[in-house]
Amino acid sequence: MKLIAVDVDGTLINSKNQISKKTKDTLIKAAKNGNKIVIVSGRPAPGLSALAEELEFDKFHGLLSSNNGSTITDFASGEILADHFLDMDLARKILKESQKIDLDIVLSHGDILISDKSHKYLDHEVRLLKLQSKIIPDVRENLSFKINKILFAGEPEKVDKYYPFLEENYGEITSQVRSHAYNYEVMPKGLSKGASLLEIAKFYRIKREDIVAFGDELNDLTMIETAGVGVAMANAVDDLKEIADYITLSNDEDGIAYYLDRFVL
Incomplete structure:
Protein backbone atom coordinates (compact mmCIF):
# COMPACT_ATOMS: atom_id res chain seq x y z
CA MET A 1 0.00 0.00 0.00
CA HIS A 84 -4.51 19.96 16.87
CA PHE A 85 -5.48 23.41 18.17
CA LEU A 86 -3.59 26.53 19.09
CA ASP A 87 -3.50 27.10 22.83
CA MET A 88 -6.42 29.45 23.52
CA ASP A 89 -4.39 31.97 25.53
CA LEU A 90 -1.67 32.00 22.90
CA ALA A 91 -4.20 32.43 20.08
CA ARG A 92 -5.79 35.38 21.89
CA LYS A 93 -2.37 36.93 22.50
CA ILE A 94 -1.38 36.65 18.83
CA LEU A 95 -4.73 37.98 17.61
CA LYS A 96 -4.58 40.95 19.99
CA GLU A 97 -0.94 41.89 19.45
CA SER A 98 -1.10 41.45 15.67
CA GLN A 99 -3.59 44.32 15.41
CA LYS A 100 -0.53 46.57 15.11
CA ILE A 101 0.37 45.05 11.73
CA ASP A 102 -1.63 45.81 8.58
CA LEU A 103 -2.75 42.29 7.69
CA ASP A 104 -6.28 40.91 7.70
CA ILE A 105 -7.23 37.66 9.44
CA VAL A 106 -9.37 34.65 8.56
CA LEU A 107 -10.29 32.01 11.15
CA SER A 108 -12.30 28.85 10.55
CA HIS A 109 -14.84 27.35 12.92
CA GLY A 110 -16.67 24.33 11.50
CA ASP A 111 -18.00 25.36 8.10
CA ILE A 112 -17.88 29.11 8.86
CA LEU A 113 -15.05 31.51 8.05
CA ILE A 114 -14.66 34.31 10.56
CA SER A 115 -12.93 37.67 10.66
CA ASP A 116 -13.16 40.88 12.66
CA LYS A 117 -14.23 42.87 9.60
CA SER A 118 -15.17 42.43 5.95
CA HIS A 119 -12.27 42.29 3.50
CA LYS A 120 -11.52 40.94 0.06
CA TYR A 121 -9.44 38.01 1.30
CA LEU A 122 -12.35 36.72 3.36
CA ASP A 123 -14.63 37.14 0.33
CA HIS A 124 -12.13 35.23 -1.80
CA GLU A 125 -11.97 32.32 0.65
CA VAL A 126 -15.78 32.20 0.86
CA ARG A 127 -16.10 32.01 -2.94
CA LEU A 128 -13.29 29.50 -3.34
CA LEU A 129 -14.36 27.15 -0.55
CA LYS A 130 -18.12 27.70 -0.91
CA LEU A 131 -18.51 28.32 2.83
CA GLN A 132 -20.38 30.89 4.89
CA SER A 133 -18.73 33.83 6.62
CA LYS A 134 -19.36 35.71 9.84
CA ILE A 135 -18.01 39.01 11.12
CA ILE A 136 -17.22 39.14 14.86
CA PRO A 137 -15.80 42.64 15.49
CA ASP A 138 -14.24 41.75 18.85
CA VAL A 139 -12.92 38.29 17.93
CA ARG A 140 -9.31 39.43 18.38
CA GLU A 141 -9.94 40.39 22.02
CA ASN A 142 -12.59 37.80 22.89
CA LEU A 143 -11.88 34.60 20.99
CA SER A 144 -14.38 32.05 22.34
CA PHE A 145 -13.78 28.97 20.18
CA LYS A 146 -10.82 26.70 19.46
CA ILE A 147 -8.91 27.29 16.23
CA ASN A 148 -6.41 25.20 14.30
CA LYS A 149 -4.62 28.17 12.78
CA ILE A 150 -4.66 31.90 12.11
CA LEU A 151 -4.53 32.96 8.47
CA PHE A 152 -3.04 36.41 7.88
CA ALA A 153 -3.71 37.92 4.46
CA GLY A 154 -2.63 40.96 2.51
CA GLU A 155 -1.01 42.13 -0.67
CA PRO A 156 2.33 40.35 -1.19
CA GLU A 157 4.37 43.43 -0.33
CA LYS A 158 2.45 43.79 2.95
CA VAL A 159 2.97 40.13 3.80
CA ASP A 160 6.67 40.60 3.05
CA LYS A 161 6.75 43.60 5.37
CA TYR A 162 4.83 42.20 8.32
CA TYR A 163 5.43 38.45 8.52
CA PRO A 164 8.79 39.03 10.29
CA PHE A 165 6.79 40.43 13.23
CA LEU A 166 4.95 37.10 13.55
CA GLU A 167 8.13 35.11 13.03
CA GLU A 168 10.20 37.07 15.55
CA ASN A 169 7.54 37.18 18.27
CA TYR A 170 5.92 33.75 17.95
CA GLY A 171 8.21 31.70 15.73
CA GLU A 172 9.63 29.64 18.60
CA ILE A 173 6.22 28.72 20.04
CA THR A 174 4.23 28.13 16.84
CA SER A 175 4.70 26.69 13.36
CA GLN A 176 4.45 29.24 10.57
CA VAL A 177 4.33 29.02 6.79
CA ARG A 178 3.97 31.30 3.76
CA SER A 179 1.26 29.31 1.97
CA HIS A 180 0.75 31.81 -0.85
CA ALA A 181 2.06 35.20 -1.89
CA TYR A 182 -1.01 36.69 -0.20
CA ASN A 183 -1.15 34.41 2.86
CA TYR A 184 0.87 33.71 6.01
CA GLU A 185 -0.35 31.07 8.45
CA VAL A 186 0.33 30.47 12.14
CA MET A 187 -0.35 26.99 13.57
CA PRO A 188 0.41 24.92 16.70
CA LYS A 189 4.10 24.16 17.26
CA GLY A 190 5.29 21.09 15.37
Missing part, protein backbone atom coordinates in the same frame (compact mmCIF):
# COMPACT_ATOMS: atom_id res chain seq x y z
CA LYS A 2 1.17 3.51 -0.87
CA LEU A 3 0.09 6.67 0.91
CA ILE A 4 -0.52 9.14 -1.91
CA ALA A 5 -0.73 12.74 -0.70
CA VAL A 6 -1.89 15.56 -2.95
CA ASP A 7 -1.95 19.28 -2.33
CA VAL A 8 -4.95 21.12 -3.82
CA ASP A 9 -4.26 24.52 -5.38
CA GLY A 10 -1.71 24.30 -8.17
CA THR A 11 -1.50 20.52 -7.79
CA LEU A 12 -4.75 18.54 -7.68
CA ILE A 13 -6.82 21.22 -9.38
CA ASN A 14 -5.88 22.95 -12.62
CA SER A 15 -5.92 26.66 -13.43
CA LYS A 16 -9.71 26.42 -13.92
CA ASN A 17 -10.04 25.24 -10.30
CA GLN A 18 -11.15 21.81 -11.48
CA ILE A 19 -9.88 18.24 -11.15
CA SER A 20 -9.33 17.04 -14.70
CA LYS A 21 -10.95 13.77 -15.76
CA LYS A 22 -7.55 12.14 -16.27
CA THR A 23 -6.31 13.07 -12.80
CA LYS A 24 -9.59 12.07 -11.17
CA ASP A 25 -9.73 8.70 -12.93
CA THR A 26 -6.11 7.94 -12.05
CA LEU A 27 -6.52 8.72 -8.36
CA ILE A 28 -9.72 6.65 -8.17
CA LYS A 29 -7.88 3.77 -9.86
CA ALA A 30 -5.07 4.09 -7.32
CA ALA A 31 -7.60 3.90 -4.48
CA LYS A 32 -9.28 0.86 -6.04
CA ASN A 33 -5.87 -0.79 -6.15
CA GLY A 34 -5.60 -0.51 -2.37
CA ASN A 35 -3.62 2.68 -1.97
CA LYS A 36 -4.59 5.30 0.60
CA ILE A 37 -5.27 8.76 -0.88
CA VAL A 38 -5.09 11.91 1.22
CA ILE A 39 -5.84 15.49 0.25
CA VAL A 40 -3.42 17.72 2.15
CA SER A 41 -4.38 21.38 2.17
CA GLY A 42 -4.34 24.63 4.04
CA ARG A 43 -8.10 24.73 3.55
CA PRO A 44 -10.46 23.73 6.38
CA ALA A 45 -12.05 20.30 6.02
CA PRO A 46 -15.52 21.54 4.92
CA GLY A 47 -13.81 23.36 2.05
CA LEU A 48 -12.44 20.05 0.77
CA SER A 49 -15.69 18.06 0.77
CA ALA A 50 -16.59 18.65 -2.87
CA LEU A 51 -13.14 17.50 -4.02
CA ALA A 52 -13.36 14.41 -1.80
CA GLU A 53 -16.72 13.50 -3.27
CA GLU A 54 -15.34 13.82 -6.81
CA LEU A 55 -12.55 11.42 -5.93
CA GLU A 56 -15.01 8.94 -4.37
CA PHE A 57 -13.46 9.20 -0.93
CA ASP A 58 -16.75 7.95 0.50
CA LYS A 59 -16.16 4.57 -1.16
CA PHE A 60 -12.46 4.16 -0.40
CA HIS A 61 -12.10 5.96 2.95
CA GLY A 62 -9.92 8.68 1.52
CA LEU A 63 -8.46 11.11 4.05
CA LEU A 64 -8.46 14.87 4.50
CA SER A 65 -5.45 16.55 6.11
CA SER A 66 -6.83 20.07 6.50
CA ASN A 67 -5.55 23.37 7.91
CA ASN A 68 -1.98 22.45 6.86
CA GLY A 69 -2.08 19.15 8.70
CA SER A 70 -3.83 20.31 11.87
CA THR A 71 -6.84 18.03 11.38
CA ILE A 72 -6.95 14.54 9.84
CA THR A 73 -10.35 13.14 8.90
CA ASP A 74 -11.64 9.89 7.39
CA PHE A 75 -14.07 11.35 4.87
CA ALA A 76 -16.36 8.31 4.61
CA SER A 77 -16.95 7.85 8.33
CA GLY A 78 -16.36 11.41 9.47
CA GLU A 79 -13.96 10.07 12.10
CA ILE A 80 -11.36 12.63 13.16
CA LEU A 81 -8.05 10.80 13.51
CA ALA A 82 -6.17 13.84 14.80
CA ASP A 83 -7.09 17.41 15.73
CA LEU A 191 2.40 21.06 12.93
CA SER A 192 2.95 20.86 9.19
CA LYS A 193 1.76 18.98 6.15
CA GLY A 194 4.75 16.67 6.49
CA ALA A 195 4.03 15.93 10.15
CA SER A 196 0.46 14.99 9.26
CA LEU A 197 1.72 12.42 6.74
CA LEU A 198 3.80 10.77 9.44
CA GLU A 199 0.73 10.66 11.72
CA ILE A 200 -1.29 9.01 8.97
CA ALA A 201 1.48 6.57 8.07
CA LYS A 202 1.79 5.52 11.71
CA PHE A 203 -1.98 5.04 12.03
CA TYR A 204 -2.16 2.80 8.93
CA ARG A 205 1.26 1.19 9.43
CA ILE A 206 2.58 2.51 6.15
CA LYS A 207 6.35 2.80 5.79
CA ARG A 208 7.81 6.23 5.18
CA GLU A 209 9.36 5.04 1.93
CA ASP A 210 5.85 4.21 0.71
CA ILE A 211 4.65 7.81 0.98
CA VAL A 212 4.35 9.69 -2.31
CA ALA A 213 3.56 13.41 -2.04
CA PHE A 214 2.69 15.99 -4.70
CA GLY A 215 2.93 19.76 -4.19
CA ASP A 216 3.75 23.12 -5.68
CA GLU A 217 4.01 25.79 -2.94
CA LEU A 218 6.18 26.66 0.05
CA ASN A 219 3.71 25.15 2.52
CA ASP A 220 4.32 21.83 0.73
CA LEU A 221 8.04 21.79 1.57
CA THR A 222 7.70 19.63 4.67
CA MET A 223 5.47 17.22 2.80
CA ILE A 224 7.95 16.82 -0.05
CA GLU A 225 10.84 16.43 2.42
CA THR A 226 8.98 13.86 4.53
CA ALA A 227 7.73 11.60 1.75
CA GLY A 228 9.65 8.62 0.49
CA VAL A 229 9.17 10.23 -2.91
CA GLY A 230 8.47 13.96 -3.06
CA VAL A 231 7.08 15.07 -6.40
CA ALA A 232 7.03 18.73 -7.45
CA MET A 233 4.69 19.95 -10.14
CA ALA A 234 6.28 21.66 -13.14
CA ASN A 235 4.52 24.84 -12.00
CA ALA A 236 6.01 24.57 -8.49
CA VAL A 237 8.13 27.27 -6.89
CA ASP A 238 11.86 26.81 -7.36
CA ASP A 239 12.55 26.06 -3.69
CA LEU A 240 10.26 23.04 -3.90
CA LYS A 241 11.76 21.79 -7.15
CA GLU A 242 15.24 21.91 -5.62
CA ILE A 243 14.39 19.39 -2.89
CA ALA A 244 11.96 17.20 -4.84
CA ASP A 245 12.90 13.66 -5.88
CA TYR A 246 11.00 14.07 -9.13
CA ILE A 247 9.50 16.92 -11.15
CA THR A 248 6.36 15.92 -13.01
CA LEU A 249 4.18 17.80 -15.50
CA SER A 250 2.17 20.84 -14.44
CA ASN A 251 -1.28 20.86 -12.85
CA ASP A 252 -2.68 21.79 -16.27
CA GLU A 253 -0.98 18.75 -17.85
CA ASP A 254 -2.20 16.04 -15.43
CA GLY A 255 1.10 15.93 -13.59
CA ILE A 256 -0.26 13.69 -10.81
CA ALA A 257 -1.66 11.17 -13.29
CA TYR A 258 1.55 11.27 -15.34
CA TYR A 259 3.65 10.20 -12.34
CA LEU A 260 1.22 7.64 -10.91
CA ASP A 261 0.70 5.94 -14.27
CA ARG A 262 4.43 5.46 -14.71
CA PHE A 263 5.69 4.66 -11.24
CA VAL A 264 2.79 3.45 -9.08
CA LEU A 265 0.08 1.95 -11.25
Whole structure:
Protein backbone atom coordinates (compact mmCIF):
# COMPACT_ATOMS: atom_id res chain seq x y z
CA MET A 1 0.00 0.00 0.00
CA LYS A 2 1.17 3.51 -0.87
CA LEU A 3 0.09 6.67 0.91
CA ILE A 4 -0.52 9.14 -1.91
CA ALA A 5 -0.73 12.74 -0.70
CA VAL A 6 -1.89 15.56 -2.95
CA ASP A 7 -1.95 19.28 -2.33
CA VAL A 8 -4.95 21.12 -3.82
CA ASP A 9 -4.26 24.52 -5.38
CA GLY A 10 -1.71 24.30 -8.17
CA THR A 11 -1.50 20.52 -7.79
CA LEU A 12 -4.75 18.54 -7.68
CA ILE A 13 -6.82 21.22 -9.38
CA ASN A 14 -5.88 22.95 -12.62
CA SER A 15 -5.92 26.66 -13.43
CA LYS A 16 -9.71 26.42 -13.92
CA ASN A 17 -10.04 25.24 -10.30
CA GLN A 18 -11.15 21.81 -11.48
CA ILE A 19 -9.88 18.24 -11.15
CA SER A 20 -9.33 17.04 -14.70
CA LYS A 21 -10.95 13.77 -15.76
CA LYS A 22 -7.55 12.14 -16.27
CA THR A 23 -6.31 13.07 -12.80
CA LYS A 24 -9.59 12.07 -11.17
CA ASP A 25 -9.73 8.70 -12.93
CA THR A 26 -6.11 7.94 -12.05
CA LEU A 27 -6.52 8.72 -8.36
CA ILE A 28 -9.72 6.65 -8.17
CA LYS A 29 -7.88 3.77 -9.86
CA ALA A 30 -5.07 4.09 -7.32
CA ALA A 31 -7.60 3.90 -4.48
CA LYS A 32 -9.28 0.86 -6.04
CA ASN A 33 -5.87 -0.79 -6.15
CA GLY A 34 -5.60 -0.51 -2.37
CA ASN A 35 -3.62 2.68 -1.97
CA LYS A 36 -4.59 5.30 0.60
CA ILE A 37 -5.27 8.76 -0.88
CA VAL A 38 -5.09 11.91 1.22
CA ILE A 39 -5.84 15.49 0.25
CA VAL A 40 -3.42 17.72 2.15
CA SER A 41 -4.38 21.38 2.17
CA GLY A 42 -4.34 24.63 4.04
CA ARG A 43 -8.10 24.73 3.55
CA PRO A 44 -10.46 23.73 6.38
CA ALA A 45 -12.05 20.30 6.02
CA PRO A 46 -15.52 21.54 4.92
CA GLY A 47 -13.81 23.36 2.05
CA LEU A 48 -12.44 20.05 0.77
CA SER A 49 -15.69 18.06 0.77
CA ALA A 50 -16.59 18.65 -2.87
CA LEU A 51 -13.14 17.50 -4.02
CA ALA A 52 -13.36 14.41 -1.80
CA GLU A 53 -16.72 13.50 -3.27
CA GLU A 54 -15.34 13.82 -6.81
CA LEU A 55 -12.55 11.42 -5.93
CA GLU A 56 -15.01 8.94 -4.37
CA PHE A 57 -13.46 9.20 -0.93
CA ASP A 58 -16.75 7.95 0.50
CA LYS A 59 -16.16 4.57 -1.16
CA PHE A 60 -12.46 4.16 -0.40
CA HIS A 61 -12.10 5.96 2.95
CA GLY A 62 -9.92 8.68 1.52
CA LEU A 63 -8.46 11.11 4.05
CA LEU A 64 -8.46 14.87 4.50
CA SER A 65 -5.45 16.55 6.11
CA SER A 66 -6.83 20.07 6.50
CA ASN A 67 -5.55 23.37 7.91
CA ASN A 68 -1.98 22.45 6.86
CA GLY A 69 -2.08 19.15 8.70
CA SER A 70 -3.83 20.31 11.87
CA THR A 71 -6.84 18.03 11.38
CA ILE A 72 -6.95 14.54 9.84
CA THR A 73 -10.35 13.14 8.90
CA ASP A 74 -11.64 9.89 7.39
CA PHE A 75 -14.07 11.35 4.87
CA ALA A 76 -16.36 8.31 4.61
CA SER A 77 -16.95 7.85 8.33
CA GLY A 78 -16.36 11.41 9.47
CA GLU A 79 -13.96 10.07 12.10
CA ILE A 80 -11.36 12.63 13.16
CA LEU A 81 -8.05 10.80 13.51
CA ALA A 82 -6.17 13.84 14.80
CA ASP A 83 -7.09 17.41 15.73
CA HIS A 84 -4.51 19.96 16.87
CA PHE A 85 -5.48 23.41 18.17
CA LEU A 86 -3.59 26.53 19.09
CA ASP A 87 -3.50 27.10 22.83
CA MET A 88 -6.42 29.45 23.52
CA ASP A 89 -4.39 31.97 25.53
CA LEU A 90 -1.67 32.00 22.90
CA ALA A 91 -4.20 32.43 20.08
CA ARG A 92 -5.79 35.38 21.89
CA LYS A 93 -2.37 36.93 22.50
CA ILE A 94 -1.38 36.65 18.83
CA LEU A 95 -4.73 37.98 17.61
CA LYS A 96 -4.58 40.95 19.99
CA GLU A 97 -0.94 41.89 19.45
CA SER A 98 -1.10 41.45 15.67
CA GLN A 99 -3.59 44.32 15.41
CA LYS A 100 -0.53 46.57 15.11
CA ILE A 101 0.37 45.05 11.73
CA ASP A 102 -1.63 45.81 8.58
CA LEU A 103 -2.75 42.29 7.69
CA ASP A 104 -6.28 40.91 7.70
CA ILE A 105 -7.23 37.66 9.44
CA VAL A 106 -9.37 34.65 8.56
CA LEU A 107 -10.29 32.01 11.15
CA SER A 108 -12.30 28.85 10.55
CA HIS A 109 -14.84 27.35 12.92
CA GLY A 110 -16.67 24.33 11.50
CA ASP A 111 -18.00 25.36 8.10
CA ILE A 112 -17.88 29.11 8.86
CA LEU A 113 -15.05 31.51 8.05
CA ILE A 114 -14.66 34.31 10.56
CA SER A 115 -12.93 37.67 10.66
CA ASP A 116 -13.16 40.88 12.66
CA LYS A 117 -14.23 42.87 9.60
CA SER A 118 -15.17 42.43 5.95
CA HIS A 119 -12.27 42.29 3.50
CA LYS A 120 -11.52 40.94 0.06
CA TYR A 121 -9.44 38.01 1.30
CA LEU A 122 -12.35 36.72 3.36
CA ASP A 123 -14.63 37.14 0.33
CA HIS A 124 -12.13 35.23 -1.80
CA GLU A 125 -11.97 32.32 0.65
CA VAL A 126 -15.78 32.20 0.86
CA ARG A 127 -16.10 32.01 -2.94
CA LEU A 128 -13.29 29.50 -3.34
CA LEU A 129 -14.36 27.15 -0.55
CA LYS A 130 -18.12 27.70 -0.91
CA LEU A 131 -18.51 28.32 2.83
CA GLN A 132 -20.38 30.89 4.89
CA SER A 133 -18.73 33.83 6.62
CA LYS A 134 -19.36 35.71 9.84
CA ILE A 135 -18.01 39.01 11.12
CA ILE A 136 -17.22 39.14 14.86
CA PRO A 137 -15.80 42.64 15.49
CA ASP A 138 -14.24 41.75 18.85
CA VAL A 139 -12.92 38.29 17.93
CA ARG A 140 -9.31 39.43 18.38
CA GLU A 141 -9.94 40.39 22.02
CA ASN A 142 -12.59 37.80 22.89
CA LEU A 143 -11.88 34.60 20.99
CA SER A 144 -14.38 32.05 22.34
CA PHE A 145 -13.78 28.97 20.18
CA LYS A 146 -10.82 26.70 19.46
CA ILE A 147 -8.91 27.29 16.23
CA ASN A 148 -6.41 25.20 14.30
CA LYS A 149 -4.62 28.17 12.78
CA ILE A 150 -4.66 31.90 12.11
CA LEU A 151 -4.53 32.96 8.47
CA PHE A 152 -3.04 36.41 7.88
CA ALA A 153 -3.71 37.92 4.46
CA GLY A 154 -2.63 40.96 2.51
CA GLU A 155 -1.01 42.13 -0.67
CA PRO A 156 2.33 40.35 -1.19
CA GLU A 157 4.37 43.43 -0.33
CA LYS A 158 2.45 43.79 2.95
CA VAL A 159 2.97 40.13 3.80
CA ASP A 160 6.67 40.60 3.05
CA LYS A 161 6.75 43.60 5.37
CA TYR A 162 4.83 42.20 8.32
CA TYR A 163 5.43 38.45 8.52
CA PRO A 164 8.79 39.03 10.29
CA PHE A 165 6.79 40.43 13.23
CA LEU A 166 4.95 37.10 13.55
CA GLU A 167 8.13 35.11 13.03
CA GLU A 168 10.20 37.07 15.55
CA ASN A 169 7.54 37.18 18.27
CA TYR A 170 5.92 33.75 17.95
CA GLY A 171 8.21 31.70 15.73
CA GLU A 172 9.63 29.64 18.60
CA ILE A 173 6.22 28.72 20.04
CA THR A 174 4.23 28.13 16.84
CA SER A 175 4.70 26.69 13.36
CA GLN A 176 4.45 29.24 10.57
CA VAL A 177 4.33 29.02 6.79
CA ARG A 178 3.97 31.30 3.76
CA SER A 179 1.26 29.31 1.97
CA HIS A 180 0.75 31.81 -0.85
CA ALA A 181 2.06 35.20 -1.89
CA TYR A 182 -1.01 36.69 -0.20
CA ASN A 183 -1.15 34.41 2.86
CA TYR A 184 0.87 33.71 6.01
CA GLU A 185 -0.35 31.07 8.45
CA VAL A 186 0.33 30.47 12.14
CA MET A 187 -0.35 26.99 13.57
CA PRO A 188 0.41 24.92 16.70
CA LYS A 189 4.10 24.16 17.26
CA GLY A 190 5.29 21.09 15.37
CA LEU A 191 2.40 21.06 12.93
CA SER A 192 2.95 20.86 9.19
CA LYS A 193 1.76 18.98 6.15
CA GLY A 194 4.75 16.67 6.49
CA ALA A 195 4.03 15.93 10.15
CA SER A 196 0.46 14.99 9.26
CA LEU A 197 1.72 12.42 6.74
CA LEU A 198 3.80 10.77 9.44
CA GLU A 199 0.73 10.66 11.72
CA ILE A 200 -1.29 9.01 8.97
CA ALA A 201 1.48 6.57 8.07
CA LYS A 202 1.79 5.52 11.71
CA PHE A 203 -1.98 5.04 12.03
CA TYR A 204 -2.16 2.80 8.93
CA ARG A 205 1.26 1.19 9.43
CA ILE A 206 2.58 2.51 6.15
CA LYS A 207 6.35 2.80 5.79
CA ARG A 208 7.81 6.23 5.18
CA GLU A 209 9.36 5.04 1.93
CA ASP A 210 5.85 4.21 0.71
CA ILE A 211 4.65 7.81 0.98
CA VAL A 212 4.35 9.69 -2.31
CA ALA A 213 3.56 13.41 -2.04
CA PHE A 214 2.69 15.99 -4.70
CA GLY A 215 2.93 19.76 -4.19
CA ASP A 216 3.75 23.12 -5.68
CA GLU A 217 4.01 25.79 -2.94
CA LEU A 218 6.18 26.66 0.05
CA ASN A 219 3.71 25.15 2.52
CA ASP A 220 4.32 21.83 0.73
CA LEU A 221 8.04 21.79 1.57
CA THR A 222 7.70 19.63 4.67
CA MET A 223 5.47 17.22 2.80
CA ILE A 224 7.95 16.82 -0.05
CA GLU A 225 10.84 16.43 2.42
CA THR A 226 8.98 13.86 4.53
CA ALA A 227 7.73 11.60 1.75
CA GLY A 228 9.65 8.62 0.49
CA VAL A 229 9.17 10.23 -2.91
CA GLY A 230 8.47 13.96 -3.06
CA VAL A 231 7.08 15.07 -6.40
CA ALA A 232 7.03 18.73 -7.45
CA MET A 233 4.69 19.95 -10.14
CA ALA A 234 6.28 21.66 -13.14
CA ASN A 235 4.52 24.84 -12.00
CA ALA A 236 6.01 24.57 -8.49
CA VAL A 237 8.13 27.27 -6.89
CA ASP A 238 11.86 26.81 -7.36
CA ASP A 239 12.55 26.06 -3.69
CA LEU A 240 10.26 23.04 -3.90
CA LYS A 241 11.76 21.79 -7.15
CA GLU A 242 15.24 21.91 -5.62
CA ILE A 243 14.39 19.39 -2.89
CA ALA A 244 11.96 17.20 -4.84
CA ASP A 245 12.90 13.66 -5.88
CA TYR A 246 11.00 14.07 -9.13
CA ILE A 247 9.50 16.92 -11.15
CA THR A 248 6.36 15.92 -13.01
CA LEU A 249 4.18 17.80 -15.50
CA SER A 250 2.17 20.84 -14.44
CA ASN A 251 -1.28 20.86 -12.85
CA ASP A 252 -2.68 21.79 -16.27
CA GLU A 253 -0.98 18.75 -17.85
CA ASP A 254 -2.20 16.04 -15.43
CA GLY A 255 1.10 15.93 -13.59
CA ILE A 256 -0.26 13.69 -10.81
CA ALA A 257 -1.66 11.17 -13.29
CA TYR A 258 1.55 11.27 -15.34
CA TYR A 259 3.65 10.20 -12.34
CA LEU A 260 1.22 7.64 -10.91
CA ASP A 261 0.70 5.94 -14.27
CA ARG A 262 4.43 5.46 -14.71
CA PHE A 263 5.69 4.66 -11.24
CA VAL A 264 2.79 3.45 -9.08
CA LEU A 265 0.08 1.95 -11.25
